[in-house]
Amino acid sequence: MVPTPAPLHLAVALDGAGWHPAAWREPDAQPQRLFTAGYWTELARHAERGLLDFLTIEDGLDLQSDDRFQADSRTDRVRGRLDAVLIAARVAPATRHIGFVPTAITTHTEPFHLSKAIATLDYVSAGRAGIRVQVAVRAGTTAHFGRREIPPLEPDRLADPDTQRLIADHFDEAADYVEVLRRLWDSWEDDAEIRDVATGRFIDRDKLHYIDFEGRWFSVKGPSITPRPPQGQPIIAALGHASVPYQLIARSADVGFVTPRDAAHAAEIVAEIRTEQARAGRPEQASTGKTVHVFGDLVVFLDETKAAAVARRQRLDERAGTEYHSDAHIFTGTAIGLADLLQEWQAAGLSGFRLRPAALPCDLTQLTERLVPELRRRCLFRARYEADTPRGLLGLGRPANRYAAA
């Protein structure tokens, strides 16, 4: 008997006009509409027509820059962005199935606020919320808040022990932050609201719980002001390129986005994350489904022929004035070629992919109209949404509440 291939999961990463810096100048780009609800609604509906699991929205608490460590003064790139959680909330009621995983910065924001924001995103989307947590290392971002002293990262001293300790601190704080999000989401049991007219009680307060979190960076008492969200625990994602963020993914996340160079590298990363998971007491459960999904991140330039894709990439590079580089592998070619690569990397242990369209909407159109049908032909992708929530689509189930009596 030929085993049925496991379906893979697909997410699209939305950022401005696309991930290539010259994407906004493409003929079908809409750079004047980047700050409108209509632009984002159309993209989300488009991704939903392709039956994608979820979309992510990039964000940051500073102006975009080509320089990883500080602001630049370029005028030929998209600059400025809207709050990603609010974009997701604005768009979610106009869709029915696709999940929303906006980005939030853990370094400067309040876990209490973000917890209720994502719980609320889960309510307004009928259970389709998630959050991608990200640390902020630029000195410029720290200066926008001005309430803590964080030494800036210096590009030529990244290997120094002090720098490494600082980076580890950022990710430890992110792990604490995620712990607070999760505890607050569980701080109301599902049946806490009782509306008991006889006793005059609206809630059963024994089913509300203080979380009493105390850590190095903050302490949070709880309970949340927002009841437990429909999914129980909205999905939490993080992007990682090295061991420290892999630990965050393994210990705390539901989905990790990683950036392998090739299939062998993907296998190495998955093995490292699985080892960390086991160490953290979160082993993969063959019988009950996934614990942590590892998705490969890829930038994609797609066209009807490989030559056309290469030509488009070259044209974009010429307009940008520099060759495009990315932290993720860059795929340039046809949807069929991409399907081959995804299948190969899936065999190395990845369960899904987060695809970063080089330009919007054209690379998203290629994903939904070319890649998805090709994957479906190979029995690797769904023909219809088989669940109403990202947790459901990812086989994560609805988790028990950590505070509920068994």
Next chain:
Amino acid sequence: MTKQIHLAAHFPGVNNTTVWSDPAAGSHIEFDSFRQFAQTAERGRLDFLFLAEGLRLREQNGLIYDLDVVGRPDTFTVLAALAAVTEHIGLTGTINSTFNEPYEVARQFASLDHLSGGRSAWNVVTSWDAFTGENFRRGGYLAQGDRYERARTFLATALELWDSWRGDEILADSGTGQFLATAAPGTFRHRDAFFDIAGQFNVPRSPQGRPVIFQAGDSDEGRDFAAASADAIFSRYSTLEAGQAFYADVKGRLPRFGRTRGELLILPAATFVLGDTNAEAAEIARDVRRAQVSPQTALMFIEQLWNTELSGFDVDGPLPSFDPVVSDTLISQGRASVRQFAKDPVALAAEWRARAEAGNLSAREVVIEVTGRQSFVGSAETVATAINELVQADAADGYIMVPHITPGGLAPFVDQVVPLLQERGVFRADYTGTTLRDHLGLAPLRRAEQTTAARAVAAG
């Protein structure tokens, strides 16, 4: 000249005004309740809807308070979602200036303004209590005297951030390849006792330039804060005399800040009960008051004033004969109304006893009498007339209606009272503008004016 009335709708809150025990009462959390409420308000051509906020569940006697509605969604997130299911109505959110940072709040409101096409408003409130602070990084205690100072500088900083983009920076010219007209948009620098921040704001100028600013403070400082910088005041004076006094006082402060009377709207919160006749409405109003003050709720109010636990106390009998416990430690936490009780509890208790004696009232009946009677009770005709008379008499510029049933309690007002006001030509028959500033009759902002506002706030 006949004034045009401004009307808004307050989503029922987490206090005993909201009657959750009514069979018609729906969810306070599910998005459908918010959608229905907002769409009803928009059907009535109301100026905006209003959401309150709380950042810690209330407690009494060290336990989470369980008699009122408990729990609510995140203000920003639900307003952004409501922008998807409405087209015109303003979206006003209460956001605390104590447990937030200006850069983040400014970008959230600028984002909401973009995503709603210019319909956002911010009700700026402050806290000082360590109780709420236990949920936040900053935690701790802000001296009560500092809270307005922090709120003032917080708002001044936010105004600078919104003004840091002029509105003409984005060219997005694919031909020339220039996305930006300038190399460093959004540049700002702010330093005062509370905030020392600098850099670049990352949200381009929004359709309204900034959210409409609401303020709810009632103290002398709060009134000055509003007169200096707010576009509207959410007040609690819904009666003629108190309304006129507040109105005259606040409008009288405006010239000191270089502003005219039309630049600050006074919008008290108002509850209502409608009936086919005035007599029927009065009867319904009595029933509503009894539902709002259940025996358990009456006991909680008495405990709050007496500042002591009174388990087993019979609320159908007389008020306690002993005096309240005067102490800096209050048995109730996270509730602003308790501060009114704490000012002079012995005198207030004497006043309650006098009311009880004069009317031969039980403890519960006194609580029903003295706490939160409805602002407008009567037939639709009576209520429409009363609202119009109060506005024309300068007791208010309009009202923020607070229904007691979620989410359906607003519909009778929209369907019965609003048409009467429209017939009289004192309320819009349809929206004539697109932004909340348009609905409120506030002129569009030019950048120079905003800079002036920021300076006025900064200078105090």
